Amino acid sequence: MSHVLRIENLRVSVDGKPILRGVNLEMKHGETHALMGPNGSGKSTLGLVIAGHPGYEVTDGSIFLDDEDVLEMEADGRARAGIFMAFQRPASVPGVKMADFLRHATTNVRRPDRKEGEELIPMREFRQELKAKMEQLKMDPEFARRYVNDGFSGGEMKRAEILQLAMLQPKFAILDETDSGLDADAVRLASASIAEIGREKMGLLIITHHDKLLEHNPPQFTHVMLGGRIVETGGPELAHELYSQGYDRIRAAYPEADRANQEMLSDEAAEFALG
Amino acid sequence: MATETAIENNAAIGEINKYDFRTESKAFFKARKGIDAEIVAQISEMKGEPDWMRDFRLKSLDVFFSKPMPKWGGGIDLDFQDIYYYLKPSEGKGKTWDDVPQEIKDTFDKLGIPEAERKFLAGVKAQFESEVVYGSLKEDLAAKGVIFLDTDSAVREHPELVREYFGKIIPPHDNKFAALNSAVWSGGSFIYIPPGVKIEFPLQAYFRINAENMGQFERTLIIVDEGAEVHYVEGCTAPMYSSESLHSAVVEVVCKRGSRCRYTTIQNWANNIYNLVTKRAMAYADATMEWVDGNLGSKLTMKYPAVYMMEPGARGEILSIAFSSHGQHQDAGAKLVHAAPNTTGQIISKSISKNGGRSSYRGLVRVEKGAKNSKCNVVCDALILDPHSRSDTYPYIEIMEQDVSVGHEASVSRIGEEQLFYLMSRGLSEAEASTMIVNGFIEPLVKELPMEYAVEMNRLIQLQMEGSVG
Numbered sequence: 130m131s132h133v134l135r136i137e138n139l140r141v142s143v144d145g146k147p148i149l150r151g152v153n154l155e156m157k158h159g160e161t162h163a164l165m166g167p168n169g170s171g172k173s174t175l176g177l178v179i180a181g182h183p184g185y186e187v188t189d190g191s192i193f194l195d196d197e198d199v200l201e202m203e204a205d206g207r208a209r210a211g212i213f214m215a216f217q218r219p220a221s222v223p224g225v226k227m228a229d230f231l232r233h234a235t236t237n238v239r240r241p242d243r244k245e246g247e248e249l250i251p252m253r254e255f256r257q258e259l260k261a262k263m264e265q266l267k268m269d270p271e272f273a274r275r276y277v278n279d280g281f282s283g284g285e286m287k288r289a290e291i292l293q294l295a296m297l298q299p300k301f302a303i304l305d306e307t308d309s310g311l312d313a314d315a316v317r318l319a320s321a322s323i324a325e326i327g328r329e330k331m332g333l334l335i336i337t338h339h340d341k342l343l344e345h346n347p348p349q350f351t352h353v354m355l356g357g358r359i360v361e362t363g364g365p366e367l368a369h370e371l372y373s374q375g376y377d378r379i380r381a382a383y384p385e386a387d388r389a390n391q392e393m394l395s396d397e398a399a400e401f402a403l404g
Numbered sequence: 405m406a407t408e409t410a411i412e413n414n415a416a417i418g419e420i421n422k423y424d425f426r427t428e429s430k431a432f433f434k435a436r437k438g439i440d441a442e443i444v445a446q447i448s449e450m451k452g453e454p455d456w457m458r459d460f461r462l463k464s465l466d467v468f469f470s471k472p473m474p475k476w477g478g479g480i481d482l483d484f485q486d487i488y489y490y491l492k493p494s495e496g497k498g499k500t501w502d503d504v505p506q507e508i509k510d511t512f513d514k515l516g517i518p519e520a521e522r523k524f525l526a527g528v529k530a531q532f533e534s535e536v537v538y539g540s541l542k543e544d545l546a547a548k549g550v551i552f553l554d555t556d557s558a559v560r561e562h563p564e565l566v567r568e569y570f571g572k573i574i575p576p577h578d579n580k581f582a583a584l585n586s587a588v589w590s591g592g593s594f595i596y597i598p599p600g601v602k603i604e605f606p607l608q609a610y611f612r613i614n615a616e617n618m619g620q621f622e623r624t625l626i627i628v629d630e631g632a633e634v635h636y637v638e639g640c641t642a643p644m645y646s647s648e649s650l651h652s653a654v655v656e657v658v659c660k661r662g663s664r665c666r667y668t669t670i671q672n673w674a675n676n677i678y679n680l681v682t683k684r685a686m687a688y689a690d691a692t693m694e695w696v697d698g699n700l701g702s703k704l705t706m707k708y709p710a711v712y713m714m715e716p717g718a719r720g721e722i723l724s725i726a727f728s729s730h731g732q733h734q735d736a737g738a739k740l741v742h743a744a745p746n747t748t749g750q751i752i753s754k755s756i757s758k759n760g761g762r763s764s765y766r767g768l769v770r771v772e773k774g775a776k777n778s779k780c781n782v783v784c785d786a787l788i789l790d791p792h793s794r795s796d797t798y799p800y801i802e803i804m805e806q807d808v809s810v811g812h813e814a815s816v817s818r819i820g821e822e823q824l825f826y827l828m829s830r831g832l833s834e835a836e837a838s839t840m841i842v843n844g845f846i847e848p849l850v851k852e853l854p855m856e857y858a859v860e861m862n863r864l865i866q867l868q869m870e871g872s873v874g
């Protein structure tokens with residue numbers, strides 16, 4: 130299985146405001162990549178655009194999964210093609226039980242050609258699998274009966290995202306700060322679970338500000354994003370440098386990208402003040 | 405007098421009460437179109453009713469003529485003289501499932517709940533066209549003294565009991581359509597639960613209109629005696645017709661001291677039907693009345709189930725779901741009247757509008773003088789699926805007492821882009837995702853339904869949602 134996710138010169142705007150300014154990234158199935166960068170540099174945006182969020186306008190560039198044009202697909206098509214993103218801030222869907230949602234999702238992803246209204250995977254089989262996965266993640270079985278992300282604590286939300294990763298077994302997964310909002314034990318558990326579920330079995334793009342997740346999932350590549358571009362790519366040692374020493378060296382080395390990053394952040398601040 | 409009466413199948417009037425199923429449900433007796441004293445008297449005579457009922461009908465007819473159309477709700481474009489008011493289908497009452505003709509079984513199948521039908525067969529009352537054609541009472545219910553009959557039979561078999569309450573909770577002059585029903589009513593269920601008797605499983609009835617231009621005017625009366633409990637469920641589906649059709653029911657419920665009644669309705673009418681229903685319960689000391697009401701389809705529905713809390717400690721709860729799509733207007737809501745101290749009321753209303761549909765919540769909360777320490781809470785949430793659809797809220801609150809607590813919350817939301825994206829990013833199509841969000845929205849009510857109705861409700865929502873996205 131040598132799938133490739135290839136992003137070339139990706140430019141993305143929101144309301145005419147550029148956010149990604151020419152991103153290039155290539156990931157092979159089985160590899161682990163770390164994506165780091167200061168707040169507001171565009172990391173989540175990159176993930177959301179790969180996952181197919183309709184709120185972003187792609188003005189240039191391409192995303193290909195093997196020879197499939199990802200930008201031509203809706204979000205659901207991308208999920209069925211094997212793309213997954215664990216969100217930094219997942220939406221809640223009151224009234225929809227985790228188990229029902231997951232059964233639909235799992236069926237569609239495993240049977241990408243399934244037409245609406247066709248059978249779902251058998252209840253018993255699904256339940257057993259879900260139960261096993263939840264045990265593995267040390268989740269209370271009661272969790273399956275709760276409404277999707279409704280009233281979840283920060284930690285529960287992240288664990289629910291990992292559970293979905295485990296059920297859907299994508300080819301490529303983007304994990305957007307799946308380690309944030311977790312206490313020390315939970316970070317360790319999450320990191321170990323992700324390693325067990327995903328390492329070498331998927332292409333992993335790990336967005337993080339911390340070290341624990343990368344300790345369990347040592348990246349072959351570390352990318353640094355600044356001002357909407359990937360300005361540097363290195364090995365695991367680069368990740369280590371960034372979370373121990375911060376971004377001063379990077380900012381100094383790429384003043385133009387740094388300026389772009391500052392501008393995006395101040396736009397954000399101005400908008401926030403207005404709103 | 406019978407010159408204009410169509411008598412079909414050459415059946416003589418005298419045969420009506422015999423156990424005699426026909427294989428076709430060809431209308432057996434059909435009053436001519438229109439409404440006047442002659443038709444009303446004829447209906448009463450056909451049914452062999454006592455004088456008091458005939459007089460009640462005729463008086464109600466006068467009230468009907470004298471009352472104006474309701475000023476609230478939606479536009480009603482009906483020619484009352486262009487409707488059939490009475491139609492009797494194949495005669496007789498079935499005792500066992502085997503006695504029921506295949507054709508009628510097929511109809512039940514089409515209603516989509518054959519399992520529930522079979523499961524609770526013993527307790528089923530089904531209104532087929534204007535008359536109840538199938539009804540049999542589970543023996544242990546009978547042994548407990550429970551009466552579960554079609555209302556026509558109840559008038560014959562339990563005249564005192566019926567007469568004591570009939571038209572007392574909803575008098576004919578309540579509104580024009582209550583008056584119309586009082587004049588021409590036919591079918592419906594009569595239930596009496598003796599003191600202290602608790603019915604474990606829901607009593608069910610299925611309704612259906614299937615003659616063009618035929619109004620259906622069923623009349624239901626439920627008396628829950630002291631400390632007794634019952635859950636009554638009715639589900640309605642109707643096929644499509646080309647011309648206007650009217651459904652106008654009256655449901656009266658009496659909950660005596662310490663009793664409990666839940667009345668669940670799921671209605672899915674064809675798009676050309678006016679569904680104008682009056683439902684009211686009187687709850688006495690420490691009694692609890694709950695209305696669970698799901699309204700789908702119809703051209704216009706106007707329905708506001710009411711609970712009058714007459715004595716201290718009474719509780720009234722109304723849960724309502726309305727789903728309106730293209731060409732449909734759901735003017736649905738609830739009424740709570742606190743007429744005694746320490747009474748508690750709750751209204752939860754959820755509406756969904758899509759494809760140009762219109763849903764209105766219209767609710768009344770009245771706390772009368774002296775109803776001290778009463779509490780009432782109203783929550784109504786509307787979900788609008790597209791910019792062509794509409795939702796309105798008309799809360800009427802009348803409080804004549806100081807020492808009470810009344811809360812009202814209303815919210816209107818549009819289907820969220822973030823929710824849709826989230827579900828789609830996990831492989832759900834846009835249609836599946838929206839259906840799931842809508843089902844989630846009504847879940848708090850659906851989980852109150854008996855299992856098979858919850859399944860049916862979700863299936864109906866799915867049907868309504870089909871083709872809504874694109």
Ligand SMILES: Nc1ncnc2c1ncn2[C@@H]1O[C@H](COP(=O)(O)OP(=O)(O)OP(=O)(O)O)[C@@H](O)[C@H]1O
Nearest residue numbers: 143148167168169170171172173174184393394397
């Ligand atoms: N939908 C949107 N509308 C407006 N601005 C947006 C939108 N999405 C992202 N942005 C802006 O784009 C910039 C990049 O945001 P993004 O969330 O991708 O950053 P990030 O690198 O993930 O930051 P963090 O580390 O804080 O999570 C920010 O300035 C943000 O405000």
Ligand SMILES: [Mg+2]
Nearest residue numbers: 172173174217
């Ligand atoms: Mg982010």
